[in-house]
Amino acid sequence: MDKIEDFKSHLEQGYNFKGQSIILGTGILDLEPIKEAQIKIPLKTMNRHGLIAGATGTGKTKTLQVIAEQLSLNGVPSVLMDLKGDLSGLAQAGTFNSQIEKRSQLIGIDYEGIGLPVELMSISDEKGVKLKATVSEFGPVLMSQILELNDTQRGVMALVFRYCDINHLPLLDLRDLKKVLQFVINEGKDEINKEFGAVSSATVNTIMRKILELEQQGAENFFGELSFEVNDFVRNVNGRGVVSIIRLTDIQNRPKLFSTFMLSLLSEIYETFPEQGDSEKPKLCLFIDEAHLVFSNASKDLIDKIEAIVKLIRSKGVGVYFCTQTPTDVPERILGQLGLKIQHALRAFTAKDRTAIRRTAENYPISDFYKTDEVLTSMGIGEALVTALNEKGVPTPLAHTLLRAPISRMDILTEQEIDQLVGRSHLVNKYNVTIDRQSAFHLLDKKISEAEKYTERENSKPQTSQRGRPKKETTLLEDLSKNTMMRQLGRTIFREVTRGIMGSITGKKRR
Structure with missing residues (x-):
């Protein structure tokens, strides 16, 4: 009994928070299980990031799912x-059964199945709100x-972006970027x-091949318009936070596309959200499942950027949570920034394990x-070692x-339920539209075509004598600047564009 009382007292002192908290x-x-020794996480420190790790099936x-529910x-x-x-x-209420009843009694928390406000999203062919971003918004550094x-090669990329900014050539998708490089x-x-x-x-051709590699992973569907506004992630319905689920099941074998999207999302949130400092609860939490896909093929520069x-996004009131099999999947200097650690069981099958x-x-x-190493290999499903920040x-x-146990459904939605959920979304009507306005590809293609026709007409004219005054040569850009409509379009889209320290466009995005 003394040991149990010491244990309860030990945890009560560590997990006794004054502000709002969620019970894990x-x-x-x-x-x-010691019913009175409840394990909680204070909402105030949910912007200090976290890790959820463990072997498959633990x-x-x-x-x-539980943390996302409680946050909502x-x-x-x-x-x-x-x-x-x-x-x-998460969009449907969970079903009460004998296993959930037993767990609820052991934990001392009554169970009530609840469905939460969910928005389904996608960067590929999955059903849901289509998330996109323009090449210009990435900027030369991120690209x-x-x-x-x-x-x-970076110098050439910086030149391309500068050239397009000066000459009002919108870089919207990868087709635009390739056209300017050509x-x-x-x-x-x-x-x-x-x-x-x-x-x-040779340098440009190398860049083109790297763009082709990115395209082969499906990036041509991600780059373009209408680019997503990250403030659409920060929504509430009847006082509950909206859970935005980005469906990525068809890009598991395309890690470069996944890391591209994740980095663009983090950068855009950082540069868009205002400073918040410490508050009673976070503004937004991001959960990155299968995080090893981000880091396993990432370059040193990419890891440095992440x-x-x-490090910086915490001050915006945003928490980032990595979900993976072992903590070693996450680089140590990032792992050191994670305040919440939830470690499920690990399996020791080999000496390496x-x-x-x-x-x-x-x-x-x-x-x-x-004895932590012994507990790590003996925990059952639904058990974990937990430490947070008070x-x-x-x-x-x-x-x-x-x-x-999760209060929402522990299974996926049916196709009919997905269709109904997507059909009710007002963001689908906003973003799932095809836009192909004049961009760098169209403007350059048109001027090149006009220049070729002009050259053909000049070549078909009788040759002037040596004494004749030669016609003043004009460049394609000088021709482009004479086109009033194109010049106005460029000014409207690209005037006063600046890029922030993360290398992407800051401030309000211009449509």
Whole structure:
């Protein structure tokens, strides 16, 4: 009894918060749940980021679901990147059964099935709101990092963006970017050389191949208009935060597209949201499932960019949560920024696995009640080791926790339910439209065609004598500037464009 009382007192001191909090479950001691030892997370520190880790089948995704539910009930919206396709059930109420009844009794929390406000989204062919972004909004820095360009190639990318800004050529999709690159080394070569210096054809061709690689992963569907406004993620319905589920089941084998989207989303949120500082609850939480897909193929520059954003985005009231199999999937310098750690069971099948378990155990506070490395391999489904940050930013005691069951459906929606949910969305009507306005591709293509026709007409005229005054040569850009309609379009779209420290466009996006 003394040990149980010490355990309860130990956790009560660590998890006794004054402000709002969400209840994850109850503490376990010697394999027995202690109903009075509830494990909570203060809403105030939910912008300090987190990690949900564990072997396949241990309940990571259900834990993610529980946290998203509790955030929604407290009015906090969230964005869930769903790569396995098993989170759509958040839109429907859960079903009470004997297993849930038993768990609820052990935890001491009554169960009530609740469906939450859900918005289904996609960057590919999945049903839902289509999320897009323009190449211009990425800027030369992010585009160079996504394409993994070297210093010379980055210089050419910066030249392309500068050239388009000066000459009012909207870069909307990858087709525009490729067209300008082709123009730089072909029809516009002399013009570029005079203003910016010589550009190597070999360098441009390398960039083109990297763009082709990105296209092969489906990026042509992501780049374009109408670009998404991140403020549409921050919505409430009847006091509950909207859960935006980005359906990514068809891009699991396209990690470059996934990391491109994730980085653009984080950058746009950082540059759009105002400074919030410490508040009673976060403005938005992002959950990145299968996070190893982001980091396994990422370059050092890309990881540096993610690390910088994770460090800075907290001040915007935004929490970022990575869900993956082992903590080692996340680079150490990013792992060190994560305040909440929820560790499900790990399996020790090989010597490498046992080494990873020892390293994982070292990431958690030392406990007088557990041998962490032993608990890591003995936990059942729906159990986890939990440590968070209290309201003063101090880590809470490590707790072996029996997690509560999700209150929403623990299964996916049917196709009919998905159609009904998408059909009710007003964002679908806003974003699922095809826009193909005049951009760099159209403007350059038209002027090149006009220039070719002009050259043909000049060549068909009788040759003037040597004494004849030659016609003043004009460049394609000078011809372009004479076109009043095109010039006005360019001024309307691109005047006063600036790019922030993250390399993408800041301020209100111009349509």
